[in-house]
Amino acid sequence: MTGARPPAAALADLGVRAGSTLLVHASLRRTGLSAAAVLSALRDALGPDGTLVVPAFTAGNSDTSPAYREHTRNMTVRQLALHRDSMPPFDPTHTPSQGMGLLAETVRCERDAVRSAHPQTSFAAVGVRAAELLAGHAGDCHLGEHSPLARLYAADARVLLIGVGYEVCSALHLAEYRISGAPWREYRCVVLRDGARRWISFKDVDLDDSDFGALGTAFEAHDATLPVPVVRRGRLGLASARLVPLRAAVDFATGWLTGNRHPRRATNHSQIAADFLH
Template sequence: MDERELLERSGGPVTRSRLLHDLTALGLRSGDTVMFHTRLSAIGYVAGGPTTVIDALRDAVGPTGTLMVTCGWNDAPPYDLDTWPRPWQDAVRAEHPAYDPESSEADHVNGRLPEALRRRPGAVRSRHPDVSFAALGPAAVELTADHPWDDPHGPGSPLARLVARRGRVLLLGAPLDTMTLLHHAEALADAPGKRYVTYEQPVVAEGRRVWRRFRDIDSEHGAFDYARVTPDGQDPFETITRALLAAGHGRSARVGAAESHLFEAEEVVAFAVDWIERKIGRKGERKGE
């Protein structure tokens, strides 16, 4: 989409002051701890791109507020590395660079904003190579410190800490299926058939580059089999987020040209855990207990 089309979509340039006005009208406030997901093109023509969006978000939450994003690692080794021919595996294991929270690029699938935020002076990024988060603001260290190596979406994770701080989640023009916080609900849900994955990635431990094995819920293909409880062709996270909105959770408004939504993290997790356990079933109920 070219600049003219973006300008027409947003009715002119989306500036820092216009974003601040729209974000404030949506309900973002000074002192908030907010995890945000953004589709930049949905907002329209943003004068200044990611820099302007981050500046406006910082204006909205003020000096006492904190921003958080999901990063991941763009150049992580493939999950199926152990299925490769042995010589190929050996070459990767011998020379693939270790994950570095300060320099490893955020996963491009998450858009431009996570990489832009993690590069900001003062930003802090968590230590987990595959599930890293970055934060900027007074609570950044608290949110990202000691990210659990295993079950990195569960207790003690940056997502759990976001909930504990009564944080919020902003979908700024982002699709409903991008709400990473729902992985925390999956990690907590007591439902049968929960799917896990293990994989290896290189990290630095005690000053040495080592390959470490990690265990997590299957966040790529789904921690549960949602096929019978979601419409055909619809991502399960979109289904859950639509149910959240239909139940009256969250606020919705346009920011620039983008339909955007603001949620309370605690409400999201409580609703989603209940939804999963009702739709998939609770372990005890499935066992007849």
């Protein structure tokens, strides 16, 4: 790849350090690199004491998502019943991630990978702290205080965005749980329990990432005013990349959302993670 830094050198330039914890969102097609090459470079950069986390979300098991409603909107009653019966139940061991990209799915399939238990917004991880960070993901908490995001916040993790923007930065959803008056709604999905399909429902924050792009722009404008900016920018292969302290991003997002979101009823405004997922 003419002119591109080797992946290991590019990650070092970005500030990825041995022993750290990374939450990675990536569009590999924009890098021109293979999933194996990027994963190998990440694991080498993090070393034996580091941890790599990726989203392993699953969209295809929910009948309360905008995607489901759009897909089934012209179905007859019989067609709808057949479709619901054919929807794959979530099995943390075997269900592939959906729409999260090839790197995320490659991590999930690693022999030493751990996956959290949420049937819609699970995470996968490899590394020394994988089991610790992904344990106890409550079934009624997509991306809040009882999810891996809260543990990543406490662990002072970094978010690495490769070829993608803040629009897909799942860590920002943690801020939605930390603002007052966030709307809630009901979610429903099918899971595998004791070898049988079972539909479950729960109430949780009405996730909305429709303004995450604007939030990211505001965060980087704020970061540029700091004596020592915390966002590191570079390239990985042919793609732009950012290394962002998760805690700084979530803290800024909590204040920004408080000041910029107007009260709304629980609806389906979300676009990327939430729109396709729930």
